[in-house]
Amino acid sequence: MPHDWEASKLRLLGTFIGSPNIDRVPFFPLACEEMICRISGKTFRELISSPKTYGNAAIQTYEFLKADTIAIPTAYAGPAEALAFAEANNKEDVIKWFDYKVFMAKQGAICKTEEDIEKLEIPDHSKISLWDTCYSAIDFLREKIKFQPSCALGIWSVVQQLRGPQVYRDMRKNPELLLQLCEKVYQSQRDLFNFYNERIGPSGNIFFTGYAFNKHMMSFEDAMKFEGQFIKRLQNETRVPIVLHNCGTTPYFDEICNNLEISAINGSHPLDIEYWVKFKENHPNTTIIGANIDVSRELLNGTPLEVEEKVKENIRHLAQGGRYAVGPICCLPWGVSLNNILTIPKAIKKWGTYPLQTQLLY
Ligand SMILES: [Zn+2]
Secondary structure (H helix, E strand, C coil), X not given: CCCCHHHHHHHHHHHHHCCCCCCECCECCCCXXXXXXXXXXXXXXXXXXXXXHHHHXXXXXXXXXXXXXXXXXXXXXXXXXXXXHHHHCCCXXXXXXXXXXXXXXXCCCCCCXXXXXXXXXXXXXXXXXXXXXXXXHHHHHHHHCCCCCXXXXXXXXXXXXXXXXXXXXXXXXXXXXXXXXXXXXXXXXXXXXXXXXXXXXXXXXXXEECCCCEXXXXXXXXXXXXXXXXXXXXXXXXXCCEEEECCCCCECHHHHHHHCCCCEEEEXXXXXXXXXXHHHHHCCCCEEEECCCECCCHHHHCCHXXXXXXXXXXXXXXXXXXXXXXXXXXXXXXXXXXXHHHHHHHHHHHHCECCCCHHHHC
């Protein structure tokens, strides 16, 4: 049967708005470059050789996984933002390329010194060929399957790429300098958002990688200072709902939702399902994408039966009344067996079709 993207769109939209009329729990995997290379058989350089090639490989991958979402994973506030800054500042040599995964920027090489930060030029994304290709690939998807991947932004994920581990020393010794860098990254994100709107059209939501919000990295106060205040500004300026992604092991999800207006959160920790049950009670209008399905546990080392049990546990506790999507995070790594991944959509069909057969779930 061909993939029904219209049904996926309705399923996802219905989940976000808490509609009682969705057919089943959506499947929201993050298939990054490695997975797209693996399933399409193309190298990363081939993917980015044209929007059509990348777009078709993404369709092939997400359809193979029976997903209810799709993405052009390179178009987010990660390595591709580092590349944009590298190009705008004539430092392309810090980028290292690979065959079957995304390129990497040498951590901290673009903003090694204070002067690097002060003189840092903000990229014009319409002039960066990689971004042009990625956004054209998103536009290709919008045309071809009538499903438009969201605009993906972030602050801390980019700051870390540009400044590397020095950020933690700056935080104590020179927070003003660090804020100056955050501000420049914010300006760059706004440029990206504008470019997205010009090239593709309005985004239904912003997929925001809020990597500052982790207890083992910094206090909540610092996370608000170096990332949260920029999320607030972004919301005030764009009015687009935010899906906050954080794949760390000690995320501040409760605190985030108490302090910012977040329409959905995407995480895999904490692993205690009871945390998520309470989270849903405390934030009934926030959609949960994920909960405790971590790509480096059952999916990586377990059997299909164990994966099914994990999906079932999440659906049983969180899918009643909607606003829940099964989303293993973060990106599905190379070593995860396809058999285990494909168990997820099967388990969703079996256990996550509405109305939920709650008595069978126990
Ligand atoms: Zn992640």
